[in-house]
Amino acid sequence: MATRRSGSSEWSQWVAGGVLAQANQVDDWIAIEPDGNVTVFSGKVELGTGVKTALAQIVAEELDVPFDRINTVMGDTALTPDEGYTAGSTTIQFGGFALRQASAEARQALLELASDRLDAAIEELIVHDGVISVSHHPDRTINYAELLGGKKFQRRITLTAPLKRPAEYRIVGQLIPRVDLPRKISGAASFVHDVRLTGMLHARVVRPPGPGAKLISLDEASVSDVRVVHLGNFVGVVAEREERAVRAAQQLKVTWRATTHWPQQANLYSYIRNQPTTDNVIVEEGKVDAAFKRAATRRTATYAQPFQAHASIGPSCAVADVQADRAVIWSNSQGVYPLRGALAELLKMSPEQVQVIHAEGAGSYGHNGSDDAAADAAILSQVVGKPVRVQWSRQDEFAWEPYAPAMVMEVSGGLDRQGQVIAWQYDVWTPSHVGRPRGKSQLLAGQLIYGQRSSRPQWFGGGDRNAPTNYDFPHQRVTAHWLADSLLRTSSMRTLGGAANTFANESFMDELAAATQIDPLEFRLRHLTDPRAIEVVRAAAQRSEWGTPLPAGEGRGLAFAQYENEVAYVATVAHVHVEPLSGAIRVLRIVTAHDCGLIINPDGLRNQIEGNVLQSLSRALYEEVTFDESHITSIDWDSYPILKFSDVPDVDVVLINHPDQPAVGAGEPATITTAPAIANAIFHASGARVRQIPFTPQRVKAALG
Amino acid sequence: MTSQFTLTVNGQPYSVDVAPDTPLLYVLRNDLGLNGAQFGCGSERCGACTVLLGAKAIKSCKVLVSEATLGSITTLEGLGTAAELHPVQRAFLAEQAAQCGYCTNGLIMTTAAFLWKNPHPTDQQIREALNGNLCRCGTQLRILRAVKRAAELLAAEGV
Numbered sequence: 001m002a003t004r005r006s007g008s009s010e011w012s013q014w015v016a017g018g019v020l021a022q023a024n025q026v027d028d029w030i031a032i033e034p035d036g037n038v039t040v041f042s043g044k045v046e047l048g049t050g051v052k053t054a055l056a057q058i059v060a061e062e063l064d065v066p067f068d069r070i071n072t073v074m075g076d077t078a079l080t081p082d083e084g085y086t087a088g089s090t091t092i093q094f095g096g097f098a099l100r101q102a103s104a105e106a107r108q109a110l111l112e113l114a115s116d117r118l119d120a121a122i123e124e125l126i127v128h129d130g131v132i133s134v135s136h137h138p139d140r141t142i143n144y145a146e147l148l149g150g151k152k153f154q155r156r157i158t159l160t161a162p163l164k165r166p167a168e169y170r171i172v173g174q175l176i177p178r179v180d181l182p183r184k185i186s187g188a189a190s191f192v193h194d195v196r197l198t199g200m201l202h203a204r205v206v207r208p209p210g211p212g213a214k215l216i217s218l219d220e221a222s223v224s225d226v227r228v229v230h231l232g233n234f235v236g237v238v239a240e241r242e243e244r245a246v247r248a249a250q251q252l253k254v255t256w257r258a259t260t261h262w263p264q265q266a267n268l269y270s271y272i273r274n275q276p277t278t279d280n281v282i283v284e285e286g287k288v289d290a291a292f293k294r295a296a297t298r299r300t301a302t303y304a305q306p307f308q309a310h311a312s313i314g315p316s317c318a319v320a321d322v323q324a325d326r327a328v329i330w331s332n333s334q335g336v337y338p339l340r341g342a343l344a345e346l347l348k349m350s351p352e353q354v355q356v357i358h359a360e361g362a363g364s365y366g367h368n369g370s371d372d373a374a375a376d377a378a379i380l381s382q383v384v385g386k387p388v389r390v391q392w393s394r395q396d397e398f399a400w401e402p403y404a405p406a407m408v409m410e411v412s413g414g415l416d417r418q419g420q421v422i423a424w425q426y427d428v429w430t431p432s433h434v435g436r437p438r439g440k441s442q443l444l445a446g447q448l449i450y451g452q453r454s455s456r457p458q459w460f461g462g463g464d465r466n467a468p469t470n471y472d473f474p475h476q477r478v479t480a481h482w483l484a485d486s487l488l489r490t491s492s493m494r495t496l497g498g499a500a501n502t503f504a505n506e507s508f509m510d511e512l513a514a515a516t517q518i519d520p521l522e523f524r525l526r527h528l529t530d531p532r533a534i535e536v537v538r539a540a541a542q543r544s545e546w547g548t549p550l551p552a553g554e555g556r557g558l559a560f561a562q563y564e565n566e567v568a569y570v571a572t573v574a575h576v577h578v579e580p581l582s583g584a585i586r587v588l589r590i591v592t593a594h595d596c597g598l599i600i601n602p603d604g605l606r607n608q609i610e611g612n613v614l615q616s617l618s619r620a621l622y623e624e625v626t627f628d629e630s631h632i633t634s635i636d637w638d639s640y641p642i643l644k645f646s647d648v649p650d651v652d653v654v655l656i657n658h659p660d661q662p663a664v665g666a667g668e669p670a671t672i673t674t675a676p677a678i679a680n681a682i683f684h685a686s687g688a689r690v691r692q693i694p695f696t697p698q699r700v701k702a703a704l705g
Numbered sequence: 706m707t708s709q710f711t712l713t714v715n716g717q718p719y720s721v722d723v724a725p726d727t728p729l730l731y732v733l734r735n736d737l738g739l740n741g742a743q744f745g746c747g748s749e750r751c752g753a754c755t756v757l758l759g760a761k762a763i764k765s766c767k768v769l770v771s772e773a774t775l776g777s778i779t780t781l782e783g784l785g786t787a788a789e790l791h792p793v794q795r796a797f798l799a800e801q802a803a804q805c806g807y808c809t810n811g812l813i814m815t816t817a818a819f820l821w822k823n824p825h826p827t828d829q830q831i832r833e834a835l836n837g838n839l840c841r842c843g844t845q846l847r848i849l850r851a852v853k854r855a856a857e858l859l860a861a862e863g864v
Contacts, residue, residue: 181798637839
């Protein structure tokens with residue numbers, strides 16, 4: 001395992017250290033209000049995953065204040081630190097690390113002030129719920145608000161303030177209900193969709209039929225009661241009333257000329273394999289070619305991952321108020337500071353003149369249309385000189401969001417006579433999974449106004465996530481073949497390449513186990529040495545009653561991975577039924593064992609894991625973006641179906657808590673093992689090996705032969 | 706082009722002057738300033754916009770304002786107040802049955818209408834009743850538990 005990064009704790013410190021170098025004052029993160037309430041400023045944002053609650057738990061714990069005294073401000077370029085993107089399951093790991101350090105520093109500062117005021121050594125002081133008292137002198141007390149008297153801390157974060165030991169935790173690790181849910185279940189304004197400004201107009205963008213289409217003609221007289229905005233290929237309609245904007249966007253007579261000629265969808269994977277690539281050997285250990293030559297058994301298989309959509313349940317929305325010298329934009333962006341830079345460029349303003357405020361949206365699971373909607377609202381507000389709200393149509397959301405990239409994975413393995421893997425070769429063909437807005441040309445509005453997107457990716461990233469396994473293979477080579485561009489516009493979606501790579505790796509491990517006739521659980525354990533990996537695999541197997549007999553047509557499949565090869569450990573057992581005549585799959589039960597180190601909030605964690613399991617099950621069974629020569633054809637919930645309530649299996653989550661280990665993210669890891677566990681269960685149930693996602697009845701039937 | 710329509714929403718009468726083919730959703734959100742019902746698809750496929758018309762759950766993205774004058778409309782805001790939540794809302798809170806919460810309105814309103822008709826449903830009936838509502842975050846298991854809990858609360862309280 002030559003490629004691993006440094007330990008998670010050091011890594012957290014290194015990443016958060018970059019943020020803390022910029023926002024290096026306690027006051028950047030924490031304010032004690034005169035009434036004793038605590039305001040927390042986090043540059044991370046709530047994306048529906050519960051981090052607002054979990055981060056407040058971390059502060060309440062380390063600062064020693066009651067949880068319900070904390071108010072958290074998240075993602076506002078005028079108020080919060082720049083913590084980059086809320087992505088990659090790193091909010092607790094990095095954002096939590098920074099807030100923990102700031103809170104410990106604040107507590108230390110308050111202890112020093114109290115030591116002075118109470119005339120006692122710090123060692124004699126006791127802190128409880130924001131009140132400091134002198135040991136054995138219960139009358140000598142002072143609270144945080146009195147100590148600060150409304151002033152700021154004016155203290156640098158040193159990273160040396162004493163931190164609590166996990167054994168002392170009273171708030172971290174507790175099941176605390178989500179702070180945002182009472183508003184959401186009672187209809188209080190909660191989302192960017194609910195932002196209403198005085199004089200606000202409603203707008204819709206009139207999209208071309210497909211990417212690259214050129215505007216030929218536009219008949220403004222075809223609509224009334226709306227303002228038509230036309231900048232290059234960007235066409236928008238702005239109206240007093242939302243339904244007028246919706247109707248006008250449908251009625252406006254626009255002629256486009258298609259310029260795109262995509263290959264047939266049936267040839268997508270050969271197209272990907274035949275693109276010019278930049279190759280990057282990620283792992284090279286031992287003597288791979290020689291090991292393959294002396295292997296007793298050799299196998300090769302190819303797997304395919306289609307384009308998939310984030311498919312947020314609420315189409316992207318934004319509100320913008322752009323004036324001559326100042327702009328405020330509300331967006332469900334994952335990164336308010338990077339978006340601010342891109343919007344400033346689009347609006348021809350300086351970043352200091354632009355404020356981006358995060359407002360929650362529907363779950364995005366990565367980089368969806370939120371940033372693009374912000375650009376739409378901003379440019380339209382600038383043109384009409386009034387606040388503008390834009391919400392995309394369902395069809396535009398499906399047709400124009402940046403997708404998770406399609407990928408091809410080929411794996412070869414060589415086994416010795418005892419069934420041990422002695423040679424392993426892995427190749428993945430993928431575009432970059434990074435397409436976030438770093439300038440106007442990455443925003444749809446910028447592309448439409450100023451010409452086509454640049455095809456150059458920002459950097460090759462994400463497609464190699466979990467391309468290496470965590471198994472001990474003596475001779476192995478893992479290579480990423482980076483495509484210069486993606487056929488369809490793509491960006492980051494939950495786990496990036498982690499899901500597709502783990503689908504390939506763990507399906508292939510099963511194929512090798514079948515070739516050796518060794519039980520798939522035993523086969524994996526023979527190639528693992530990390531005790532936490534073994535523990536999580538055994539936990540999933542035990543809870544799923546691995547190895548016990550099943551009725552005909554049913555099967556169990558196992559998959560294991562360590563997310564990003566170095567953070568959370570996850571093992572999944574799927575239990576499925578295969579209908580032999582139709583090839584239809586019914587997933588009966590999913591067991592997922594999960595070890596992300598120290599657990600901050602067990603119920604929030606379970607909710608995240610369950611969500612990952614069900615969403616990844618949906619992606620494995622149903623989801624594929626479809627297209628013809630120049631159009632996206634999966635544009636609604638009929639043509640892009642997702643999991644329905646009637647098809648939800650039992651999900652059993654096994655939490656493994658390691659309070660002595662750093663808390664690492666849980667927003668993604670349980671996604672990556674679901675598809676291979678289901679594929680392996682289909683094989684166990686029926687002998688059919690499916691190597692292409694999604695596992696439609698047609699594909700299963702074809703694999704049944 | 707516009708006409709006057711009188712609606713009863715959450716027990717209050719409202720008069721709006723809009724085009725007859727305006728979807729009820731936009732009147733609720735933009736004229737009445739309500740937040741519960743959300744736009745999801747505009748084609749009755751996801752349920753995010755669900756409200757009650759009388760005791761029936763309807764998709765307000767498709768029902769026109771001119772069709773909504775006949776009965777009393779209840780939105781999420783009218784189901785229970787923040788101080789006194791409806792048992793279905795309490796059940797969703799108790800089960801923490803949401804992630805992003807965008808679909809939550811539709812699920813609570815659909816559940817309220819469903820349990821009113823069928824106070825003692827089987828698991829299978831609950832799943833079928835919710836099949837017109839989509840959840841993308843994968844919170845379905847908690848939602849199913851919340852519906853069962855809501856049925857128990859309603860039975861216990863004789864609502």
